[in-house]
Each structure stands twice: as structure tokens, then as C-alpha cells.
Amino acid sequence: DVKVTQSSRYLVKRTGEKVFLECVQDMDHENMFWYRQDPGLGLRLIYFSYDVKMKEKGDIPEGYSVSREKKERFSLILESASTNQTSMYLCASSMQVSGANVLTFGAGSRLTVL
């Protein structure tokens, strides 16, 4: 089975701190994604990557950056955390299944910014 592992399930940070969220997938998938999930809203795409060293902005990239130095690892960086970045962050990788690009998600990283 494809496994997507997010390094931290729960983090508490202070405003202004730099935050790294790490994600590793073990099935050689080309595509990786970072989403945030907030109550009452659909998943919102922050950044995605279709290849090593490649990144594309999603719908809400402001305040975030990403790094993909190796195929299996996609990191989300908050340069200076703010309280409005308190959220659940979900990493995903994808593969084609019967013509569909199916996402496999990690368990999520719940970030609280104080």
C-alpha cells in the first residue's frame, strides 16, 4: 500500500516562528500536494509539485513556501507563522487509477499558532 507519512501530528508554535512540515511518500509518485483543511471549508490547495525541484502555486500560497529536493519528500515551510495559519495540513501524493488521478493522503499535521 502507498504510504504518505507526515512527520508531526501536532505542533504548537508562536507567532513569527519558522515552521517546517515534512512529508514523505514511499511509492515513487511523481505528484505531491499540500492542502489545508479548515472547518466548514473544502480542502484548499497551497502548493503542488509534479517533479523534483518543481513547484506550482495552488489557490492559497501566500505565507507558505515548499521544497522538493528529492522525489519522495515534499516540505511545507511557513517562514513566519501567523495565527491565521492555525489549521490541519494534509500532504498527498497521487497516481493514476483507471484514468483518474487518485490522491493518497497523510494523516495530517495539526498546527496551532499562538
Added chain:
Amino acid sequence: GQNIDQPTEMTATEGAIVQINCTYQTSGFNGLFWYQQHAGEAPTFLSYNVLDGLEEKGRFSSFLSRSKGYSYLLLKELQMKDSASYLCASMDSNYQLIWGAGTKLIIKP
């Protein structure tokens, strides 16, 4: 604009059938996905429809009408473990997913 609508919450009884509806408006259309998410866990893939009609997978079925911008997920013989949120997502012309806010399904004994 792009929009996905689904009910916020539904309640059903163990052993019964429930239908979760989803309507969508996206720029172009390349398929409709359903994911299941148990509380505190990752969403997991349930189904993908790109052609009109019903796709059946065991107790779960998914229906699509492209002309109406409408899909539903049908769950039969409900079990307590089906208590979860069900996320609908439409893929637009750029192959990006537009997600609904999810439907929380509560199963009562």
C-alpha cells in the same frame, strides 16, 4: 465561479440506506471524486466518475449526471463504521480538484 455544494450533516440508522448529494459548477469537467474521512484521519479514496451513470462498489455506489452538474454517493446496509465525513471533489479543465466542505454522516443504532 467554481463551486461545490453538499449537505453539512446527515443522520441515518444502522442497516438503512443513505444518499449524499453533491452539486458542482467548475470550469470544464474531468471527473467527480468521493473520499471518506474518519475523524482525525486522512481522507481515503472511494470512487471516481467521469461518465454519466451509476458505479457500484460493494455497499457503496456513486452516480453522476454531467448535464445536471450532480452526483450522489449511495451507502447501503449502513454500519457504525460508516460514520465519517464524505468529501466530494470535482476536477476542472486544468485537472485541479475543487473540494466541497464535506458531509458529516452520523449513524445511529
